[in-house]
Amino acid sequence: GQSLEQPSEVTAVEGAIVQINCTYQTSGFYGLSWYQQHDGGAPTFLSYNGLDGLEETGRFSSFLSRSDSYGYLLLQELQMKDSASYFCAVSSYTGGFKTIFGAGTRLFVKA
Amino acid sequence: EAQVTQNPRYLITVTGKKLTVTCSQNMNHEYMSWYRQDPGLGLRQIYYSMNVEVTDKGDVPEGYKVSRKEKRNFPLILESPSPNQTSLYFCASSWGQRNTEAFFGQGTRLTVV
Numbered sequence: 001g002q003s004l005e006q007p008s009e010v011t012a013v014e015g016a017i018v019q020i021n022c023t024y025q026t027s028g029f030y031g032l033s034w035y036q037q038h039d040g041g042a043p044t045f046l047s048y049n050g051l052d053g054l055e056e057t058g059r060f061s062s063f064l065s066r067s068d069s070y071g072y073l074l075l076q077e078l079q080m081k082d083s084a085s086y087f088c089a090v091s092s093y094t095g096g097f098k099t100i101f102g103a104g105t106r107l108f109v110k111a
Numbered sequence: 112e113a114q115v116t117q118n119p120r121y122l123i124t125v126t127g128k129k130l131t132v133t134c135s136q137n138m139n140h141e142y143m144s145w146y147r148q149d150p151g152l153g154l155r156q157i158y159y160s161m162n163v164e165v166t167d168k169g170d171v172p173e174g175y176k177v178s179r180k181e182k183r184n185f186p187l188i189l190e191s192p193s194p195n196q197t198s199l200y201f202c203a204s205s206w207g208q209r210n211t212e213a214f215f216g217q218g219t220r221l222t223v224v
Contacts, residue, residue: 031211042201042215043154050211087153096167097209099144101154 002026004102022088117216134202143185147198161208
């Protein structure tokens with residue numbers, strides 16, 4: 001079957017760096033995306049990796065290793081507003097492009 | 112403004128009463144999909160559409176129907192809602208057919224009693 005695993009909770013202090021890992025098992029893997037969701041809000045797209053390596057977008061970076069079926073989201077210079085849930089999502093092709101989301105990682109940023 | 116619009120935002124209904132949740136996007140995206148979000152389970156894909164008249168099942172399609180007659184619209188139909196379909200529903204769209212960068216609507220909170 002297809003599955004994604006990510007930690008359920010992470011806590012960090014303002015100004016720090018935090019890494020949220022995601023491991024996946026899927027057939028027809030195409031790419032790994034990351035989304036942020038604040039309480040009561042809709043998910044918003046953060047980053048996408050289709051190839052191995054690091055993608056950087058401002059304070060956020062995302063990494064993918066296809067051979068290890070592993071990726072991570074790196075958040076730098078943490079701010080209180082980064083407190084939210086973060087989801088990894090795999091796009092895979094099995095006759096059509098399905099998307100599987102992880103259960104989400106709740107990030108708490110402390111002052 | 113580029114957006115995905117869902118309606119209604121909140122809905123309380125009774126078991127068995129057919130309902131439709133509408134979804135419309137103004138970005139000319141090929142790919143549209145529906146998800147349900149339940150605590151501890153993340154988002155689960157219900158149905159998706161890679162283009163007009165092309166729809167396919169996601170991971171949890173039972174009890175739902177969709178149609179894609181126009182590129183901008185992708186309604187979700189519950190023919191006979193049951194309490195286990197109480198959930199938060201999101202519609203999303205993305206450019207191309209690979210759904211690698213999805214734009215989400217604001218969500219529909221559905222309660223079936």
